[in-house]
Every structure is written in C-alpha cells, then in structure tokens.
Amino acid sequence: MDEITLSVKGLKKSIGKREIIKGIDITLKRGEVFGFLGPNGAGKTTTIRMLVGLIKPTAGKIEICGYNVETEFTKAMEQMGCIVENPELYPYLTGWENLEHFSRMLPKQDNSHMKEVVKLVRLQERIHDTVKTYSLGMRQRLGIAQALLGRPKVLILDEPTNGLDPMGIREMRSFIRHLAKEEGLTVLVSSHLLSEIQLMCDRVAIISKGEVLAVDSVEKLLTLQERLTWRVTPEEEGKKVLQSFTTVSKGIDGTLVTPYSAEEAALWNKALVEKGIHVMEINRKLPALEDLFLEITGGETVD
Amino acid sequence: MINLIRNEMLKIIRRRKLLVVALIISVLVGLFTYAQYKEAERTRERIGSQDWRTTVQQQIVDTQNRLGSSGISDEWKTQLKLRIQQQQYYLDHDINPLEPGAPTFMRTFAEHSITLLIPLMVMVIAADLVSSERSSGTVKLLLTRPIKRWKVLMSKYLALLLSISAVIGIFGLVSYLVSGLVFGYQGWDAPVVTGFTALGSELDTAGAQLLPQWQYILMEYSLVWFVAIIVGTIAFMLSVLVKSTPAAMGIMLAALISGLILSNMVSSWESARYFFMINMDLTAYLAGNPPPIEGMTLGFSLSILAVWGIAALVVSFLVFTREDVY
Numbered sequence: 001m002d003e004i005t006l007s008v009k010g011l012k013k014s015i016g017k018r019e020i021i022k023g024i025d026i027t028l029k030r031g032e033v034f035g036f037l038g039p040n041g042a043g044k045t046t047t048i049r050m051l052v053g054l055i056k057p058t059a060g061k062i063e064i065c066g067y068n069v070e071t072e073f074t075k076a077m078e079q080m081g082c083i084v085e086n087p088e089l090y091p092y093l094t095g096w097e098n099l100e101h102f103s104r105m106l107p108k109q110d111n112s113h114m115k116e117v118v119k120l121v122r123l124q125e126r127i128h129d130t131v132k133t134y135s136l137g138m139r140q141r142l143g144i145a146q147a148l149l150g151r152p153k154v155l156i157l158d159e160p161t162n163g164l165d166p167m168g169i170r171e172m173r174s175f176i177r178h179l180a181k182e183e184g185l186t187v188l189v190s191s192h193l194l195s196e197i198q199l200m201c202d203r204v205a206i207i208s209k210g211e212v213l214a215v216d217s218v219e220k221l222l223t224l225q226e227r228l229t230w231r232v233t234p235e236e237e238g239k240k241v242l243q244s245f246t247t248v249s250k251g252i253d254g255t256l257v258t259p260y261s262a263e264e265a266a267l268w269n270k271a272l273v274e275k276g277i278h279v280m281e282i283n284r285k286l287p288a289l290e291d292l293f294l295e296i297t298g299g300e301t302v303d
Numbered sequence: 304m305i306n307l308i309r310n311e312m313l314k315i316i317r318r319r320k321l322l323v324v325a326l327i328i329s330v331l332v333g334l335f336t337y338a339q340y341k342e343a344e345r346t347r348e349r350i351g352s353q354d355w356r357t358t359v360q361q362q363i364v365d366t367q368n369r370l371g372s373s374g375i376s377d378e379w380k381t382q383l384k385l386r387i388q389q390q391q392y393y394l395d396h397d398i399n400p401l402e403p404g405a406p407t408f409m410r411t412f413a414e415h416s417i418t419l420l421i422p423l424m425v426m427v428i429a430a431d432l433v434s435s436e437r438s439s440g441t442v443k444l445l446l447t448r449p450i451k452r453w454k455v456l457m458s459k460y461l462a463l464l465l466s467i468s469a470v471i472g473i474f475g476l477v478s479y480l481v482s483g484l485v486f487g488y489q490g491w492d493a494p495v496v497t498g499f500t501a502l503g504s505e506l507d508t509a510g511a512q513l514l515p516q517w518q519y520i521l522m523e524y525s526l527v528w529f530v531a532i533i534v535g536t537i538a539f540m541l542s543v544l545v546k547s548t549p550a551a552m553g554i555m556l557a558a559l560i561s562g563l564i565l566s567n568m569v570s571s572w573e574s575a576r577y578f579f580m581i582n583m584d585l586t587a588y589l590a591g592n593p594p595p596i597e598g599m600t601l602g603f604s605l606s607i608l609a610v611w612g613i614a615a616l617v618v619s620f621l622v623f624t625r626e627d628v629y
Contacts, residue, residue: 052447055627077449084447088440092317101313104306105448146444 003030005079005154005186006051011060013046021046022210023060028154028188033180035201035218036190043210044190045085048158051188052082065153078107081152085159087143091132095123095142098131099149106150114149121145121175137168144175155179155187161196173200226260231281238277242268260284307450307458308465315428315466324424325473331420332481335412340485356394363390389591404490405483406516410523412478414586417527418563421474422534422583426555428466429538431548432459433623438547442628452624456543460616463539467531475524495519497589519589526585529605533579533612534559540615543623566595576603579611 006028013021021043028034038044049055051062053069053076062069067076089098099118103109118127121141131139140160147155160176161169177200179185191197197204198218205215214221229251232238239256242248245268251257258268265282272279315321346358369375370383413421433456436442445455479488492515514522537558541551562580569575576582576596582604587594594600 049443049628052443054443054446055629056625074449074451077447080447082447084443086440088444090314090317090439090441093313097313097317101310102444102448104310105445105450107449109306150449 004028005030005065006188007061007063008051009061011047011050011062012058013050013055014058019058020210021050021057024207024210024212026205026212026215028186030153030186031180031184032202033176033187033189033200035197035204036188036207037194037197037204038190038192038207040192042208044192044207045158047207048082048084048156048188048190051156052080052084053077054084078150079152080154080156081147081150082156083143083147083158083160084156086162087139087146089131089139089142089146092130094130095127095134095138095145098142099127099146102146103149113151117145117148120148136163137165137171140164140168140172153186155185157187158190159192160189161191161193169196176200227285228258228260228265229281229283229285230256230258230279232256232272233278233280237275238272238279241272241275241277245271255281304454304458304461307454308461311432311459311462312465315432315462320428321466321469321473324427324470325477327424328474328477329481332412332478336408336482336485339408339482359390359394363387363394366390404486405479405488406490406520408482408486409475409478410495410516410520412482413474413520413523413527414590416474417530417586418566418583419559421471421527421531422559423556424470424474425467425531425535426538426552426559428470429463429535430542430551430555432463432539433542434546434548434551437628446628453620456620456623460536460539460619463535464532467535468528471524471528471531474527475520491515491517497522497591523586523589526589530583530585530608533608534583536612536619537579537615540619543619569595572596577607579608582607 004027006026008024008026011021011024012019024047026034036044036047046055050057051064051069053073056070062076064076065079067079069076089095090101093101096114096118099114103114118124121144123138123141123145126134126138131142134142140163144157144160147157157176161172164172173196176187176189180187180202189197189200201218203215203217204221206213206221230238230242231254235254235256239248242256242258245264246258246261249257269279269282346361349361366383366387370380370387375383433442436445446452448455495514495516497514497519534555538551538555541554542548545551545554558580562578562583565575565578566581566584569581573596576599581595582599584592584595585601585604588601588604594604
C-alpha cells in the first residue's frame, strides 16, 4: 500500500512578476484520501490545475504514477481522473452521451465499464435525460462518473461537495472513502470547508498564500494543538499562577485556556491548589480544525 | 482522431447549428425566389414581350440613360459602361444572360451571397467552437484527457471544415430545389460567358469563352467554398483568442461589413488590397465585374486569402497548445 502515485516537487508558478505558488512538495500514496485545505485564493485551484496539466508550472516537477505531466502528458493523464471546480458537462447532451463523448477520448472505449460507472454513481434512471434537467447533485455525480471512466489510479477533485445539500455531502464523503479503501484509488480533495476535510481525509496539507504550511494526518495535527480548559476561583489569582508556567488565554464563560501537556498539567494543578485556589474543572479538549487553521495561518479568514 | 471528430460533429449538430443555418437559408431563398419572380413579372409587363432580347436591349437603354444623367461618380460610370459592353456581347452572340431556371438562380444567389450571407452562416458555426467550451468550462474536461492539445484543436478544425462543406451543400441544394418550384429545374446546359477582364474602362473580351452553366456553377461553388473556409478559419482563430463568443462574433462581423463598405471606396487606397475582406468577392472575377482595386486578379485574391487562412491557423494552434487554462 506504500506505492507512490502522485509526487510534486518544488512546484512554482509566477504570473508576471508575482509568484502565486511558492514551492509546493507533496507525496501521495495509493489508497489514501488527501485533503488540500486553504482559504479561497490560497492557490488550491491553481495548484490543482497544474497537477492536471491545464496550467504550465514555472518550476518544479509533477509525476502521476511515475509519468511526468509535462513531458509524458498522455501517459500521465491515462492514470488520472479529475473534476476541476464545478462538473461542467454539455447540458444539451444526455448523461450517457456525455460519458460516450469522454470515453471516445480514451485509448479504449469500453461500454460495459461505462455501465458499471453509471451504476456506481447511481444515475441509471436518469442517464438518458439531457444534463440540463439534472440537479446539481446529479451533475456532481455524473462528473465523478466521467472522472472514473478511464479507470484512474489517481482521482483529483476540486471542491467536490460545493453546492451539495447535507445529504449529498454525506453521500459524496462515503463514496470517496469507498473509492480509496475498496478500489485503492488515491484521492486528492481540495476544500475550504474544514469540517469536511476533517471527516473525509487521512492526511491534510494546509495551504495559504501559495505555500504548504503543514502536512500531516488529521489527528496528529489536532493533537499538536490540544488545549486544557480550567475553571477556577478566584479567576484572577488562578490566571496569575498559570501564567507563571505557560501562556493563558480567556475562554468562554470564565474559563482559562492553556496548551495541553501531559507531564506538566499535574504540576500546574498542584501549584494552584497550594495557593489555595479552587480548581473546579480541568478539561482536555481537541480543537476544531478551524482553530488549528487560524493558529497556523495566523488568523487568515476561512468560512 | 475519427472519434474526436465524431465528438465535435455531435456537439455541432446537437446544438442545432446546422439546422438553424439551413432554416435561415431556406427562408432567404424563399424570399429571393419570390422577389425575382415579381421582378420578372414586372419586367414582362413593362416591356410587354417575353423575348429576352428585348429585355436586355431595354436594360442597355436604361443603363445608357443613367450614364447620361449628371451627378454620378467616374468610377460608377466606368462600371455602367462595362455593363453595357457585357450585355452587348450577350446580344451579339445570342446568349441569354437571364436564362430562367433553378440553376441560374443558384448561380446568381451564390454570386450575391459570397461576401456576406455565406460568411455569416459560417461564422455562426465557427465563432463559438472553442470559446463556448471555454465559457461553459468544458474545455477543462477536454484538455485533461490523455490526448495532446493540438489533436483536440485539430479535431475541432476538421469538424469545422466538414460543417462548412455541409453548409455550402445545403445552400446549393436548397436554392436549387426551392427556386425550381417557381422557375423550373431546366437550364444546366445554358451557355454562360466568362473570362471578361476589365482593363480600365474597356472590356477585354479576348479571354471570353462560353461555358455550360453547370461547369460555371461548379467553379463558382468551389470559390464560394474556398472563401467560406478562409472566413471559417479566421473566425476559428478569433474563437481561440477571444474568450467570449459574442466578442468573437462582433469582431468578425465588423470585419465583414467593413469589407463590404471598403470595397466601394478604396479604389485609390492601394495597400487595402491586402485585407482579406476586400478579396472575398471571388465570383466577381468569374462574372467579369471590375475588382474593387485596379490590378487585382483572381490569383492575387486567392493567394491573399490563403495567406490569411494559414496565418490564422498557425496562430490558433500556437496559442491553444501553449496557453494556461484558468
């Protein structure tokens, strides 16, 4: 399972004199769902467009299953399926005609595989209707079907849950997990919705202003930022005591928040008790990815 | 490649482009057939005889009267004089220039359509071939297939050539079938004079010869086809360069119309002859009408158009294969 399917090294892109992507390195393995997280305008879409060959990088190398996207374009594209931004298909053709259209562009046209894919995204009933009559969720599913036509090893999805209702989002999520776990695909998902990435991805890269700020598994990134909340009286005294050990911030409704540290928490507690301060509550808390994100990017806004 | 062209043809047909073009042509043909029928009727009434010789004689007299009136420009006078000489030639050689029948309608309709109507129809198809994929975002899907970009564009261009040929075919067929209902389908073998060349105000009839009408029509439609291909190629380039379809159409339309206007007023602006839109009236060379600028010949116009077409094609491919798609 450790086969590398997508590798990006030193990827840069400048437009005019402005460098919008400032060197990105990531490596994706078989069977993993990798999240690409950043606020709007962080460079997610530009990076993805370079991965799929729509934009030429200024510097750096992209390999899909060992094929260089620039020099072995067709070989690399045979290994990859993608949706870049919205799934834009031909509205005046039926779903089936759209799939036929794109499968004619593959080295081998395979009707039975097309039927399988349609079944996989559960569009059998409406596949012969024109796409303009489809709901957004159905278009999204047809988009995925289109991306799966060439039996890709790598699936790149830019904002796959954009515009879906909660039910659709949940479906999409389990579908993506299924593709990675059962079919062994590598899935790269970009999103500006933190909750989504948290639920769906094995690993996540946090990207801001054209740079990768952190890459790690979701749990690890979260434990790094674990917090303790304290409820003490008198509050001011307690805060002074804690401040002598570590940084303290005010939490909601009169709590104090400090970083979590397994070894020191007991010491801090002891010091508080010795000073005659009542400790009513100590709570270990995993932060939401939101907080983590704000921490790492230094307060850049996300939705 | 054949699969790719099939895709492109499917998209052109399913967007009902060819159908719209065929409908427009049918409506116009109906209109012009009726107009010509009325015209013929009126001429008959006025002259009171159905003999074409009297009609031509009458037209010569009309033209001479107009020549006599003051206030017309020198260029216009030259043209009128040429027309008289041409008609005199028809009379002298006992050739009926107005031989009624569907083939004659086909011939004159094509002559009048080569500078505007046909290019417009071609533009409807060509101008959004690439820009529509761009504005709908489907270009991203097209360019992330395991197919090189130049092949994607080539398939679009070949589909365009096919469609243009279909348009010319529809044009000829519809004008033949519809006008035949009124004028009858005879006249394929009627003799047509070609090979006049205008030398200043004199008509040089040295190269003049008689051709059966079907041969003339064949030559004429080849020229129409050639012009359509060139206009299509230029519109295709605009569709690659300009991101929005309306803008591409607007630019093309402006070029075509300016060509029409310029043709009537550039006789002293020598270098205007290198514009493609001045060179579009190829059938005028066959009919022996004087060119917009003295010294222009069929060969010259053909090569200017070819150069424009090749340049447009080169630009399209260079831009399309290199640009970043956002």
